[in-house]
Amino acid sequence: MTDQEKQEMVVTPWDVSGNIDYDKLIEQFGVQRMTQSIVDRIAKHAGYKHLQLRRGVYLSHRDTDWWLSEYEKGNKVGLYTGRGPSGHVHLGHLLPWFFCKYLQDAFDAELYFQMTDDEKFLQRDDLTLEQAIEFTYDNALDIIACGFNPEKTHIFSDSDHIQHLYKLGLKVAKRTTFSTVRAVFGFNNSDNIGAIWHPALQMMVCFLQSEREGENIPCLIPAAIDQDPYWRITRDIAEKMGYYKPAQIHAKFLPGLDEGGKMSSSQPDSAIFTTDSPKKAAQKVMRAFTGGRDTVEEQKKLGGRPDICNVYAYYYFMFEDDDQKLVDREAICKSGELMCGTCKKQLAERVKAFLTDFQEKREKARKVLDDFLLKPVVK
Amino acid sequence: MTDQEKQEMVVTPWDVSGNIDYDKLIEQFGVQRMTQSIVDRIAKHAGYKHLQLRRGVYLSHRDTDWWLSEYEKGNKVGLYTGRGPSGHVHLGHLLPWFFCKYLQDAFDAELYFQMTDDEKFLQRDDLTLEQAIEFTYDNALDIIACGFNPEKTHIFSDSDHIQHLYKLGLKVAKRTTFSTVRAVFGFNNSDNIGAIWHPALQMMVCFLQSEREGENIPCLIPAAIDQDPYWRITRDIAEKMGYYKPAQIHAKFLPGLDEGGKMSSSQPDSAIFTTDSPKKAAQKVMRAFTGGRDTVEEQKKLGGRPDICNVYAYYYFMFEDDDQKLVDREAICKSGELMCGTCKKQLAERVKAFLTDFQEKREKARKVLDDFLLKPVVK
Numbered sequence: 001m002t003d004q005e006k007q008e009m010v011v012t013p014w015d016v017s018g019n020i021d022y023d024k025l026i027e028q029f030g031v032q033r034m035t036q037s038i039v040d041r042i043a044k045h046a047g048y049k050h051l052q053l054r055r056g057v058y059l060s061h062r063d064t065d066w067w068l069s070e071y072e073k074g075n076k077v078g079l080y081t082g083r084g085p086s087g088h089v090h091l092g093h094l095l096p097w098f099f100c101k102y103l104q105d106a107f108d109a110e111l112y113f114q115m116t117d118d119e120k121f122l123q124r125d126d127l128t129l130e131q132a133i134e135f136t137y138d139n140a141l142d143i144i145a146c147g148f149n150p151e152k153t154h155i156f157s158d159s160d161h162i163q164h165l166y167k168l169g170l171k172v173a174k175r176t177t178f179s180t181v182r183a184v185f186g187f188n189n190s191d192n193i194g195a196i197w198h199p200a201l202q203m204m205v206c207f208l209q210s211e212r213e214g215e216n217i218p219c220l221i222p223a224a225i226d227q228d229p230y231w232r233i234t235r236d237i238a239e240k241m242g243y244y245k246p247a248q249i250h251a252k253f254l255p256g257l258d259e260g261g262k263m264s265s266s267q268p269d270s271a272i273f274t275t276d277s278p279k280k281a282a283q284k285v286m287r288a289f290t291g292g293r294d295t296v297e298e299q300k301k302l303g304g305r306p307d308i309c310n311v312y313a314y315y316y317f318m319f320e321d322d323d324q325k326l327v328d329r330e331a332i333c334k335s336g337e338l339m340c341g342t343c344k345k346q347l348a349e350r351v352k353a354f355l356t357d358f359q360e361k362r363e364k365a366r367k368v369l370d371d372f373l374l375k376p377v378v379k
Numbered sequence: 380m381t382d383q384e385k386q387e388m389v390v391t392p393w394d395v396s397g398n399i400d401y402d403k404l405i406e407q408f409g410v411q412r413m414t415q416s417i418v419d420r421i422a423k424h425a426g427y428k429h430l431q432l433r434r435g436v437y438l439s440h441r442d443t444d445w446w447l448s449e450y451e452k453g454n455k456v457g458l459y460t461g462r463g464p465s466g467h468v469h470l471g472h473l474l475p476w477f478f479c480k481y482l483q484d485a486f487d488a489e490l491y492f493q494m495t496d497d498e499k500f501l502q503r504d505d506l507t508l509e510q511a512i513e514f515t516y517d518n519a520l521d522i523i524a525c526g527f528n529p530e531k532t533h534i535f536s537d538s539d540h541i542q543h544l545y546k547l548g549l550k551v552a553k554r555t556t557f558s559t560v561r562a563v564f565g566f567n568n569s570d571n572i573g574a575i576w577h578p579a580l581q582m583m584v585c586f587l588q589s590e591r592e593g594e595n596i597p598c599l600i601p602a603a604i605d606q607d608p609y610w611r612i613t614r615d616i617a618e619k620m621g622y623y624k625p626a627q628i629h630a631k632f633l634p635g636l637d638e639g640g641k642m643s644s645s646q647p648d649s650a651i652f653t654t655d656s657p658k659k660a661a662q663k664v665m666r667a668f669t670g671g672r673d674t675v676e677e678q679k680k681l682g683g684r685p686d687i688c689n690v691y692a693y694y695y696f697m698f699e700d701d702d703q704k705l706v707d708r709e710a711i712c713k714s715g716e717l718m719c720g721t722c723k724k725q726l727a728e729r730v731k732a733f734l735t736d737f738q739e740k741r742e743k744a745r746k747v748l749d750d751f752l753l754k755p756v757v758k
Contacts, residue, residue: 194552
């Protein structure tokens with residue numbers, strides 16, 4: 001494989017790799033670029049501007065302005081996000097969940113959190129259904145540890161909670177042809193009929209709160225942009241089914257510790273899992289790809305390159321909330337004053353502290369897991 | 380449409396029309412012809428030879444001899460049949476159910492009775508999901524009225540009982556490609572993704588009893604031969620999944636009151652529904668297609684033609700249990716002694732009596748419906 005092939009951008013719901021050109025994605029996916037007005041309106045309702053909003057993590061959207069307007073008119077609004085539970089959760093997964101919790105608090109919104117254990121089983125030869133379902137409940141602990149509101153959060157396993165999903169899924173499926181999913185997701189004749197069906201289940205969640213509450217509720221989906229094809233085809237059928245089109249707000253990917261791409265479970269050494277021991281996570285940070293030069297001398301002379309540095313990216317996206325301190329760190333990196341070893345060590349300490357705290361919350365989550373699981377509608 | 384086009388045989392799970400050539404079907408579907416030995420072994424265990432066995436309703440099978448051998452070795456055996464609830468039940472539906480009840484009694488077998496309301500909704504533009512589910516519970520009354528054992532019969536709606544079906548359905552789906560269902564059922568790109576998924580749910584029931592009871596139990600499916608494609612592809616994956624291949628015993632179709640084809644809900648005047656008033660049913664019989672001649676004179680001279688007569692078929696398949704009396708009726712028909720009007724009137728009386736009794740049982744079934752519905756496994 002040549003370097004060029006290696007870095008060619010691939011972004012589909014099942015594969016994100018290579019160097020990601022977000023401008024190209026915005027154009028390819030036909031979505032709207034994020035605006036300052038949307039950022040400001042979200043911050044106003046939240047009472048503060050989340051790190052991820054300040055740092056441009058949300059680069060594009062569809063109809064988020066409309067969703068905000070509905071809220072501003074005094075209407076109820078909802079949130080939907082999800083997770084494909086094929087392994088343990090890493091920091092890249094937490095990034096949008098933190099933001100989602102911020103949105104839930106800001107807009108007092110019900111959140112439907114889908115665990116697509118069925119899809120993971122259907123797509124992956126190396127995963128049994130029982131394993132995927134086990135990951136659902138393991139990963140649910142991470143979700144809960146993010147601090148979501150138990151009164152307003154509905155986590156569900158496609159497989160275990162199918163009785164609450166199937167009928168609406170059928171109605172979506174009836175309006176979705178093989179031609180459509182083939183064109184959008186690249187299905188072909190050798191794909192299994194479960195995988196072909198599954199988009200209906202991922203689409204139907206856009207309407208689930210409306211269906212359960214018996215009124216039309218605008219739904220916003222904060223998720224990485226690779227999931228966008230689902231919402232594109234959902235938008236095509238929403239109004240025919242009597243629902244609002246779902247709105248989206250798209251996150252960038254948190255880079256892995258290796259060069260390029262997103263943090264990925266399929267490259268375990270490049271990802272920090274919430275189940276890693278703090279010590280192990282720190283070791284991974286110490287081995288991370290940076291924008292450093294080949295020698296200390298060169299680094300002192302030329303300075304580091306935060307623009308291509310994954311360690312810097314971690315400060316930027318998650319571990320340095322203070323904008324001034326971030327600017328300072330960038331400056332001393334570029335000036336050659338800050339060596340990568342020091343910078344990594346500081347990050348490793350923060351990651352360790354974060355994990356220690358998070359893992360405590362994660363353990364406590366076991367006791368309240370049931371409170372967060374989707375319940376039957378009480379009519 | 381020419382007469383030839385009109386009568387061209389079409390037999391798929393969704394369409395049975397034209398004059399049916401069972402020899403051709405046996406060859407096309409690659410199934411085994413029924414044997415006297417199988418008929419005798421079933422009768423031996425039942426204690427008597429059912430009308431449908433004596434009259435050759437079961438023309439072909441797959442592995443029914445093996446299923447019998449398992450029973451004869453002292454092993455538990457099971458039954459599976461189903462119904463697509465898109466309307467009311469007619470006599471053509473009851474025919475295999477009567478036989479199924481006979482098998483249940485003879486082999487003390489659990490029966491899993493699938494109501495594919497999801498599929499009917501997915502396949503038909505004129506049916507809402509709610510209507511299809513309503514027909515499930517309406518049709519369940521007919522099933523119960525056939526006299527099945529409430530301790531051993533598990534009726535389930537795909538839509539309402541999906542939580543008991545989905546996981547095993549996913550495992551079947553993972554092993555079934557779009558290529559396969561396209562080749563077998565003729566799906567194409569404009570079919571919806573729900574319809575494409577659904578074969579997995581129909582296939583999985585072959586393994587449902589084994590899965591629920593935690594041991595491998597031979598499953599026999601008494602059903603009309605048009606459903607055979609499902610079992611053919613199920614047999615291909617059964618052993619890979621650790622289950623026995625399902626066995627089948629195939630029924631002929633009960634003809635409609637019109638010429639040719641099977642009794643069909645889509646031609647309501649040609650079908651006698653269990654919800655028809657006895658009077659209305661009698662009127663339908665009086666308008667039935669017969670093998671009679673154009674004039675009374677001709678009939679007296681040439682005799683009737685029971686071989687093409689649907690009224691005779693009704694005596695043959697359902698309403699004349701006495702073999703000698705059937706032979707006598709055939710004789711006086713052929714000799715020109717019996718006129719069609721008289722013969723139809725006699726049948727109409729029997730149909731009326733049957734319906735009066737059946738409708739009483741059907742009403743009583745409302746009270747015990749819950750006993751027959753699929754329950755969660757108690758472990």
